[in-house]
Structures are given as structure tokens and as C-alpha cells.
Amino acid sequence: MLLEEAYFISGIIAAIGMVGSVLYLATQIRQNTKSVRMSTGQAITQDLRTLFRYSAESDSTHVVYRGFQDTANLEGSEKMRFYAMMHDYFFAFQNAYFQMDAGTLDGKYWSTAVNALKHISTFPGVRTFWHEKNFYYADEFQTFGDKTIMKQDADPYYHLAGTRFERPAPKALARKVLKIRPE
Numbered sequence: 001m002l003l004e005e006a007y008f009i010s011g012i013i014a015a016i017g018m019v020g021s022v023l024y025l026a027t028q029i030r031q032n033t034k035s036v037r038m039s040t041g042q043a044i045t046q047d048l049r050t051l052f053r054y055s056a057e058s059d060s061t062h063v064v065y066r067g068f069q070d071t072a073n074l075e076g077s078e079k080m081r082f083y084a085m086m087h088d089y090f091f092a093f094q095n096a097y098f099q100m101d102a103g104t105l106d107g108k109y110w111s112t113a114v115n116a117l118k119h120i121s122t123f124p125g126v127r128t129f130w131h132e133k134n135f136y137y138a139d140e141f142q143t144f145g146d147k148t149i150m151k152q153d154a155d156p157y158y159h160l161a162g163t164r165f166e167r168p169a170p171k172a173l174a175r176k177v178l179k180i181r182p183e
Contacts, residue, residue: 040104047092048116055085068123086129087136093117094141101140114148121149 055064060081066073067082074082096113099105120126130150134142 038106040099040106040109044092044096044099044105044109044113047095048089048113051085051088051092060085067125067129068120069125071125071128073125082125083129083133086126087133089120090130090134090137090145094137097141097144098138117149 054060063074063078063081064085066078067086071079071082093113093116096105096110100107100110121130127150130145134145137145
């Protein structure tokens with residue numbers, strides 16, 4: 001075997017090794033991307049679960065319940081507390097919006113967040129909060145909220161769980177999971 005042949009064979013082996021390394025790297029990147037998206041989804045879900053759980057605690061439930069129905073039902077510190085909770089909700093939803101827009105949130109988590117946001121936005125008190133305080137949020141999220149979430153008709157007869165339903169839930173909530181993506 002000549003030196004030239006050995007050089008040629010080593011070049012082929014190096015090229016095969018390089019292709020193998022690139023394929024391995026591509027697989028690792030794909031797995032990492034999936035892991036990041038799922039991890040982001042779990043974090044957002046945990047944020048929302050914490051907020052919903054907080055809303056169900058005995059010292060908060062009456063404020064949330066009355067605030068959802070109408071913010072005029074709240075006085076002083078109750079209104080401040082309700083608005084603080086709504087800010088937490090909407091900042092969590094805004095985070096989900098931007099994570100989806102950046103591609104770091106799996107679409108399944110996004111559609112779940114949108115459905116939850118559509119649900120709470122059916123309540124008059126939440127709509128009042130949004131119209132009074134949406135300036136706190138990024139322009140893009142405000143536009144999304146106005147065009148996609150708040151444009152739907154609210155049904156004042158749709159009550160919170162645990163109370164008597166005077167009408168069935170809005171049809172939009174009974175539909176299949178929404179496939180809405182940030183614009």
C-alpha cells in the first residue's frame with residue numbers, strides 16, 4: 001500500500017466519521033428541542049395550576065367568585081386582590097403566548113392555555129379587568145387578546161363550577177381543542 005492510498009483511505013474514514021457525528025448531533029438537537037418545548041409547557045402548566053389552586057383557597061375563593069361575576073361586587077382591598085390575581089393569570093398567558101411564538105412551547109400546551117383563557121374570559125369581571133388593565137401587557141399580546149380572546153361573546157349565564165348552570169357552556173368551550181397560534 002502506498003502512502004497515497006493510505007491517505008485516501010484515511011480521508012474516507014474521516015468523512016464517514018464526520019457524517020456520523022453530524023447525524024448524531026442532529027438527533028441530539030432534535031431531542032433537546034423537544035425536551036425544551038415540553039419543559040416549557042410543564043412550567044407554564046404549573047404556573048397556571050398554582051394560580052387556579054390559589055384561587056380555590058378559602059381566603060381567595062369568595063374574591064375570585066365575586067370578581068369573575070362583576071368587579072362592581074368588590075370593594076377596596078378585594079378589588080385590588082382580584083386584579084392582582086388577574087394580572088398573575090394574564091402574565092402567565094402572555095408568557096405562554098411568547099413561548100409559543102418563539103417555538104419553545106409545544107402546541108398542545110398552547111391550545112390548552114388558549115382554552116383556559118377563553119374560558120375565564122367569558123366572565124364579565126375578567127372582561128372588565130382586561131378592558132381596564134390590558135395596557136400592562138405587551139402590544140402583541142394585547143392585540144392577540146382583543147382579536148382572539150375578547151372578541152368572542154361572553155355569556156353572563158355561564159357560572160363557575162360548583163354553582164347552578166342556567167345555560168350550557170358556550171359552544172366554543174365544548175369544541176375540540178383549539179389550534180390557535182400567535183399571529
